Amino acid sequence: xxxxxxxxxxxxxxxxxxxxxxxxxxxxxxxxxxxxxxxxxxxxxxxxxxxxxxxxxxxxxxxxxxxxxxxxxxxxxxxxxxxxxxxxxxxxxxxxxxxxxxxxxxxxxxxxxxxxxxxxxxxxxxxxxxxxxxxxxxxxxxxxxxxxxxxxxxxxxxxxxxxxxxxxxxxxxxxxxxxxxxxxxxxxxxxxxxxxxxxxxxxxxxxxxxxxxxxxxxxxxxxxxxxxxxxxxxxxxxxxxxxxxxxxxxxxxxxxxxxxxxxxxxxxxxxxxxxxxxxxxxxxxxxxxxxxxxxxxxxxxxxxxxxxxxxxxxxxxxxxxxxxxxxxxxxxxxxxxxxxxxxxxxxxxxxxxxxxxxxxxxxxxxxxxxxxxxxxxxxxxxxxxxxxxxxxxxxx
Amino acid sequence: xxxxxxxxxxxxxxxxxxxxxxxxxxxxxxxxxxxxxxxxxxxxxxxxxxxxxxxxxxxxxxxxxxxxxxxxxxxxxxxxxxxxxxxxxxxxxxxxxxxxxxxxxxxxxxxxxxxxxxxxxxxxxxxxx
Numbered sequence: 001x002x003x004x005x006x007x008x009x010x011x012x013x014x015x016x017x018x019x020x021x022x023x024x025x026x027x028x029x030x031x032x033x034x035x036x037x038x039x040x041x042x043x044x045x046x047x048x049x050x051x052x053x054x055x056x057x058x059x060x061x062x063x064x065x066x067x068x069x070x071x072x073x074x075x076x077x078x079x080x081x082x083x084x085x086x087x088x089x090x091x092x093x094x095x096x097x098x099x100x101x102x103x104x105x106x107x108x109x110x111x112x113x114x115x116x117x118x119x120x121x122x123x124x125x126x127x128x129x130x131x132x133x134x135x136x137x138x139x140x141x142x143x144x145x146x147x148x149x150x151x152x153x154x155x156x157x158x159x160x161x162x163x164x165x166x167x168x169x170x171x172x173x174x175x176x177x178x179x180x181x182x183x184x185x186x187x188x189x190x191x192x193x194x195x196x197x198x199x200x201x202x203x204x205x206x207x208x209x210x211x212x213x214x215x216x217x218x219x220x221x222x223x224x225x226x227x228x229x230x231x232x233x234x235x236x237x238x239x240x241x242x243x244x245x246x247x248x249x250x251x252x253x254x255x256x257x258x259x260x261x262x263x264x265x266x267x268x269x270x271x272x273x274x275x276x277x278x279x280x281x282x283x284x285x286x287x288x289x290x291x292x293x294x295x296x297x298x299x300x301x302x303x304x305x306x307x308x309x310x311x312x313x314x315x316x317x318x319x320x321x322x323x324x325x326x327x328x329x330x331x332x333x334x335x336x337x338x339x340x341x342x343x344x345x346x347x348x349x350x351x352x353x354x355x356x357x358x359x360x361x362x363x364x365x366x367x368x369x370x371x372x373x374x375x376x377x378x379x380x381x382x383x384x385x386x387x388x389x390x391x392x393x394x395x396x
Numbered sequence: 397x398x399x400x401x402x403x404x405x406x407x408x409x410x411x412x413x414x415x416x417x418x419x420x421x422x423x424x425x426x427x428x429x430x431x432x433x434x435x436x437x438x439x440x441x442x443x444x445x446x447x448x449x450x451x452x453x454x455x456x457x458x459x460x461x462x463x464x465x466x467x468x469x470x471x472x473x474x475x476x477x478x479x480x481x482x483x484x485x486x487x488x489x490x491x492x493x494x495x496x497x498x499x500x501x502x503x504x505x506x507x508x509x510x511x512x513x514x515x516x517x518x519x520x521x522x523x524x525x
Binding site: 132133134139148199203249250255 | 460
């Protein structure tokens with residue numbers, strides 16, 4: 001097999017259950033308890049019993065051997081487990097690995113899970129080690145890295161802080177339609193609000209940065225033959241790919257071009273769809289610059305043109321591109337590693353459109369007739385990039 | 397490389413040792429005639445191991461720059477930049493001797509070795525003219 005023949009995983013597996021737990025503030029709950037609640041709720045959603053789970057995939061900043069700790073907590077003896085830690089995109093890579101293990105017959109039911117109580121125990125939590133050749137200068141990671149990329153982007157494409165702020169304004173507009181969002185009742189943002197927020201690392205201010213919340217999530221995956229018999233609309237994994245080119249921002253080959261160019265190209269190729277076929281677009285927006293970079297790198301516009309694409313709230317609820325429809329990491333939830341929430345939103349939109357009850361939203365919060373979603377995860381400092389393409393059965 | 401590595405130090409420690417001696421040294425692959433940073437045991441991506449240490453010219457260009465906001469009682473705002481050395485490689489460093497938010501992409505800078513948090517560090521100043 002070669003790179004031209006990578007569609008053997010297309011449609012072979014599906015998500016049949018999902019849940020989130022403790023999003024926002026979950027005082028009195030540990031990261032493990034939040035993660036385990038998510039797993040049990042997702043299994044209930046799927047109608048699958050705990051003891052049928054034989055594949056466990058997990059990452060969190062609170063457990064260095066997360067898959068093993070979670071398995072023990074749940075009382076499982078998995079036949080395959082993966083706790084790969086590549087930052088916030090880990091879960092999208094776990095989904096790829098789970099699909100491989102399911103398709104190979106190593107396992108029959110996989111759970112991919114995450115949990116964090118960072119907010120209720122004091123703030124942003126990371127297990128990232130200090131970077132050699134960088135730490136001495138005291139960068140405020142990860143913000144400094146994203147600020148370096150943002151500054152370079154502004155320089156190369158004559159972009160302004162207003163261009164970045166447009167992203168935060170649209171994200172908030174989506175959150176105002178989503179009762180699950182942390183900022184659901186916090187009112188809209190203006191560009192001026194974003195520009196006048198407390199500066200953190202120039203050019204990024206507080207409202208260019210994601211939320212700091214608690215929260216956990218889980219999805220349940222099976223092979224597609226079994227997925228047909230579960231109680232929800234199965235959502236099929238049509239394409240998945242990952243790539244990374246650096247760990248430290250000082251080693252990033254090009255500050256304004258991420259390896260999402262490569263991951264998305266291969267994921268779309270596997271799916272047999274292209275970016276413009278996607279009905280919903282869920283991008284890992286840890287900072288406002290992310291959304292601009294990923295809109296370009298996934299192929300929604302040319303390099304440097306995202307600043308035009310996000311003008312006039314065009315990625316907001318009334319716009320032409322349905323981007324980060326839950327409110328994103330900027331305005332919905334961000335417990336430190338956001339990747340599984342990108343996935344949840346991509347799948348929830350498709351299930352809602354197919355008639356499943358996945359929660360209430362105000363007018364326009366659910367996308368009519370959504371059949372295809374792209375979920376894109378980012379990890380580290382624009383380092384690891386993982387793209388998943390999801391679709392309903394008629395897209396197979 | 398001898399299997400037990402005895403009597404030698406790794407490139408990270410060697411880089412620091414040079415800094416302690418007041419030298420900003422970077423590695424060069426002899427067969428490729430290419431410089432690279434950060435220090436490694438072999439040339440990244442193709443693995444050549446015929447390396448030598450060469451004193452950097454210290455001249456570079458600001459590739460990107462940020463002002464990191466910090467409370468005055470904790471030391472105040474400071475600059476953090478990515479510098480592309482004239483030899484080719486890029487590195488993180490601070491640009492000093494100028495307001496931390498006044499550094500511009502494209503400015504030429506020159507390295508000096510200073511002490512940062514008790515350890516020798518490469519710091520850059522704006523190259524005038």
